[in-house]
Amino acid sequence: xxxxxxxxxxxxxxxxxxxxxxxxxxxxxxxxxxxxxxxxxxxxxxxxxxxxxxxxxxxxxxxxxxxxxxxxxxxxxxxxxxxxxxxxxxxxxxxxxxx
Numbered sequence: 001x002x003x004x005x006x007x008x009x010x011x012x013x014x015x016x017x018x019x020x021x022x023x024x025x026x027x028x029x030x031x032x033x034x035x036x037x038x039x040x041x042x043x044x045x046x047x048x049x050x051x052x053x054x055x056x057x058x059x060x061x062x063x064x065x066x067x068x069x070x071x072x073x074x075x076x077x078x079x080x081x082x083x084x085x086x087x088x089x090x091x092x093x094x095x096x097x098x099x
Contacts (some may be wrong), residue, residue: 003042003055010066016055018044031058035065056090057083 006013014033019041022029031054040058042051045073060083064073072078 003051007040007055007059007062007097009059009062012062012066013040014059015039017041018051020044030054033065035062036076037095052091053083053087056087059083060086 003018006015008014011054015038022032022041022043022044024032026050030043030046030050030067034041040055040062046054057079058075060079061073064079067073080086
């Protein structure tokens with residue numbers, strides 16, 4: 001599985017970049033979204049499944065940000081379950097025929 005080079009979120013092209021080491025506020029992490037730069041960084045050493053799950057997680061952050069949910073778009077208690085459910089739903093269903 002290869003991650004896409006970019007994902008479109010609310011009309012904005014977010015570039016997807018694999019990176020060897022990622023930090024968020026000084027702590028190692030699996031993914032980071034740079035909202036002003038419209039870039040999603042994913043840790044390169046993760047398994048393909050974890051890369052995909054992390055991309056979904058970061059996409060939820062970006063969707064909430066682009067929707068103007070400034071008070072909650074970085075709330076991991078909300079983003080974690082939504083990202084996991086998005087990944088599971090997309091992986092379990094062939095929705096490509098809808099588009």
